[in-house]
Amino acid sequence: MATTEAALNQGWPVAVYQSLKTIGVGQVSYVPDAGHTRLIELFTADEEVASNVLTTEEEGIAIGVGAWLGGMRSVLLMQSSGVGNCINMLSLPVLTQSPLLMLVTMRGEWNEFNPWQMPMSQATQASLEAIGVTVFRADNEEMLVAMVEQAASMAFGADQQVAVLISQRMLGKKKW
Amino acid sequence: MVDDAGLQRRAVVAQLMSIRGDALVITGLGSPTYDVHACGDRDDNYYLWGAMGSAALTGLGLAQAQPGKRVIVITGDGEQLMALGSLATISVAAPGNLDIVVLDNQHYGETGMQSSHTAMGVDIAAVAQACGFADSGSVTLQKELDLLCEWLQNHQPAGPRLYVVKINADNPPRSMPPRDATFIKNRFRQHLGLLPN
Numbered sequence: 001m002a003t004t005e006a007a008l009n010q011g012w013p014v015a016v017y018q019s020l021k022t023i024g025v026g027q028v029s030y031v032p033d034a035g036h037t038r039l040i041e042l043f044t045a046d047e048e049v050a051s052n053v054l055t056t057e058e059e060g061i062a063i064g065v066g067a068w069l070g071g072m073r074s075v076l077l078m079q080s081s082g083v084g085n086c087i088n089m090l091s092l093p094v095l096t097q098s099p100l101l102m103l104v105t106m107r108g109e110w111n112e113f114n115p116w117q118m119p120m121s122q123a124t125q126a127s128l129e130a131i132g133v134t135v136f137r138a139d140n141e142e143m144l145v146a147m148v149e150q151a152a153s154m155a156f157g158a159d160q161q162v163a164v165l166i167s168q169r170m171l172g173k174k175k176w
Numbered sequence: 177m178v179d180d181a182g183l184q185r186r187a188v189v190a191q192l193m194s195i196r197g198d199a200l201v202i203t204g205l206g207s208p209t210y211d212v213h214a215c216g217d218r219d220d221n222y223y224l225w226g227a228m229g230s231a232a233l234t235g236l237g238l239a240q241a242q243p244g245k246r247v248i249v250i251t252g253d254g255e256q257l258m259a260l261g262s263l264a265t266i267s268v269a270a271p272g273n274l275d276i277v278v279l280d281n282q283h284y285g286e287t288g289m290q291s292s293h294t295a296m297g298v299d300i301a302a303v304a305q306a307c308g309f310a311d312s313g314s315v316t317l318q319k320e321l322d323l324l325c326e327w328l329q330n331h332q333p334a335g336p337r338l339y340v341v342k343i344n345a346d347n348p349p350r351s352m353p354p355r356d357a358t359f360i361k362n363r364f365r366q367h368l369g370l371l372p373n
Contacts, residue, residue: 027241052240055262062231064237067238070238070239071241071365
């Protein structure tokens, strides 16, 4: 898509932001993360979007389910260490069959300097799948944009709970 | 004094529900879910049976999606204690259409009546105030509950409000809504004119 290419020239956060706006996302929740910095800036500057900064990641799961109860589409941003905080709360969208779209920046998998990131990194995909979330993984920017668009379609169009993992190798190419 | 006998949870919730109007109601797992159901099942009730710590936050998401409606969360002390940080998140989000009522019996009623932190001095209303809620407070007497109900009906707040209602630690018979979470969700959304996928 030409518009995606144009947006990608400004970096993946702009392309993902534009895609999520087109899909009708009206709420974003996040725990601050370096890899998501630009995307968080774009959303929080957007007065049409309700932005929630969280004290812990699982809060965003419940906020997103509440939004869907009221007819609003939500997206949740976090890094891989935050996935471990979410597990029991994920029973809420799984059991209610409510849409869930999580974008997870990965740590602990490529040139990681901090060993404390390793255990949860290795458990991220396994624990999401164990509780019933469908997991996709993007290794480059073009793939990421397409993957977010189809994941959003599955979430909001088919009541699925979907996480898109953004590889640290891809993020590592950027200066952040 | 009748007040010395303490507030009964079912009577408290019945009084709160009698002034709800067209407010949307979210209930925290355990007894608050049964208390609200005991007042009469409604399409605009959303009952939680699990995901402990989610009630107030589900209320926040709903309040943001439905800014023209009032959202009331009825939950318990244990449920709210599991998400103490959510009071910071809700305060910063600052929805003016969200009220949280914590039914505080100072015990974990579903698990054998073990004492909760509120029995040992933790004050959830004070936490909400410190987080920056537009209004918060605690109620222990019937006349205070009457004043609270009057206040809730007659004041338009600038931000979220939280009230702790101290209740007796008793367990009335369970009044159980359906446990089918998808049914409850679709029924709630249909009430708002939203169709299932």
